[in-house]
Amino acid sequence: MKRVVFLVDMNAFYISCETTRRPELAGIPAAVAGDPKKRSGIILAANYEARKYGVKTTMTVGEAQKRCPEIILVPPDHSFYEEKSGQVMELLSGYTPIIEQASIDEAWLDMTGCEILSGQPRAAAERIMADIRDKLDLMCSIGISENKFLAKMAAEMKKPMGITELWVHDVPEKLWPLDVKAMYGIGNKTAQLLANLNIRTIGELAKVDPAVLSEKLGKFAFEIHQKANGIDNDPVTPHSPDEMKSIGRSTTLPEDITDLEEARKVIMELSEEIAMSARRHNKKGRTVQITIKYSDFKTITRQTRISPTNLARDIMQAGFMLLEKNWNRFRPVRLLGISISGFEEDFCDQVSLFEQANIGHDRVKEEKLERTLDQLRLKYGLDKISRAALIKRDPS
Numbered sequence: 001m002k003r004v005v006f007l008v009d010m011n012a013f014y015i016s017c018e019t020t021r022r023p024e025l026a027g028i029p030a031a032v033a034g035d036p037k038k039r040s041g042i043i044l045a046a047n048y049e050a051r052k053y054g055v056k057t058t059m060t061v062g063e064a065q066k067r068c069p070e071i072i073l074v075p076p077d078h079s080f081y082e083e084k085s086g087q088v089m090e091l092l093s094g095y096t097p098i099i100e101q102a103s104i105d106e107a108w109l110d111m112t113g114c115e116i117l118s119g120q121p122r123a124a125a126e127r128i129m130a131d132i133r134d135k136l137d138l139m140c141s142i143g144i145s146e147n148k149f150l151a152k153m154a155a156e157m158k159k160p161m162g163i164t165e166l167w168v169h170d171v172p173e174k175l176w177p178l179d180v181k182a183m184y185g186i187g188n189k190t191a192q193l194l195a196n197l198n199i200r201t202i203g204e205l206a207k208v209d210p211a212v213l214s215e216k217l218g219k220f221a222f223e224i225h226q227k228a229n230g231i232d233n234d235p236v237t238p239h240s241p242d243e244m245k246s247i248g249r250s251t252t253l254p255e256d257i258t259d260l261e262e263a264r265k266v267i268m269e270l271s272e273e274i275a276m277s278a279r280r281h282n283k284k285g286r287t288v289q290i291t292i293k294y295s296d297f298k299t300i301t302r303q304t305r306i307s308p309t310n311l312a313r314d315i316m317q318a319g320f321m322l323l324e325k326n327w328n329r330f331r332p333v334r335l336l337g338i339s340i341s342g343f344e345e346d347f348c349d350q351v352s353l354f355e356q357a358n359i360g361h362d363r364v365k366e367e368k369l370e371r372t373l374d375q376l377r378l379k380y381g382l383d384k385i386s387r388a389a390l391i392k393r394d395p396s
Contacts, residue, residue: 004121004144005236006109007151008092008128011139011160013105014045017084018074020137029053030072033061044076048160087136094248094339095128097281100148100236106155108148110236113280117273125163133161134252149232150175152184171230176203185224193217202228247283248339249273256295256332263323266336271316274340275370278310285309285340288318292326293335302326305342311370315340 014032029050034041053068098110118124125142143154154166206228213221249270289303
């Protein structure tokens with residue numbers, strides 16, 4: 001199976017975070033600066049309105065104000081940015097639990113095999129971008145490829161709010177013409193060493209004899225030569241199991257609803273997708289949480305503890321219980337979501353006699369049945385096999 005890797009890169013992250021709580025900054029030149037009261041402070045993040053004047057990250061405040069006298073400067077609030085980053089990563093975990101956070105504002109996602117749940121790569125990227133915009137009021141760019149390096153390069157090609165595909169077969173046309181200084185992992189010092197070898201583009205780097213490179217760059221030469229040719233076998237690796245915090249799905253409804261039965265059907269459908277994703281990643285969750293966003297955009301979350309599970313029935317039953325306890329038929333609902341978290345490793349493929357005695361023979365059979373259904377859905381499509389309650393009947 002061909003690997004599919006996304007790099008989600010938040011655009012102008014610090015100042016975008018500030019704009020979510022200070023809407024008056026939208027549409028005018030603004031930046032987060034190290035110390036706006038000191039001309040010696042530096043720009044930490046400038047919005048795109050300020051960048052039109054040439055304001056850049058690490059530029060001194062004095063220089064930024066010369067280029068853009070009307071720029072609004074905001075002091076940094078790193079705890080707030082960490083909070084917003086956590087919200088981004090939690091949202092991304094709804095698409096795949098295999099996430100490697102590269103920094104506060106970017107992460108690689110291994111989306112291999114996620115087509116059945118999230119659609120083809122570009123469609124999935126569009127969903128992620130829309131979710132981040134609609135739910136968090138933030139912007140991102142997304143690079144799509146079969147490895148981390150090319151996904152990173154792709155994400156840099158179109159900003160803000162860009163989606164770029166850069167597959168290995170695209171490398172000669174899209175990557176090689178670029179200046180070698182644009183290559184991820186190459187700094188000014190390395191670029192100068194390459195310039196001394198008359199290597200100024202990524203294409204020239206890709207075609208040079210690696211032995212010539214190694215004389216100047218040592219072991220690093222092989223790595224950058226491979227990447228210049230679009231080769232990167234580094235896996236997407238979460239830094240710790242705790243980073244796989246949850247698997248969730250949410251949907252903005254076609255129209256606001258007040259009918260509890262309609263809400264139950266939505267939760268049922270989302271639970272099927274979550275359970276399928278959990279089984280694919282060999283995860284069982286102990287906590288089920290629902291999200292309800294009302295037509296006035298007020299949002300509530302409610303959660304409950306259950307026995308570790310990756311069965312759709314368990315997830316949806318917990319979701320139903322939370323829905324019924326918190327449903328208000330006088331408040332129209334715009335969005336519904338459900339997630340599982342608190343994972344433990346799932347070794348259900350080799351269930352012991354002791355485990356069977358504890359979880360019951362019927363549950364073992366049900367899990368085997370749901371895994372069989374997973375295979376059928378992967379082969380024929382998610383919409384080909386559904387619970388009877390989700391089948392839309394002809395009114396006639």
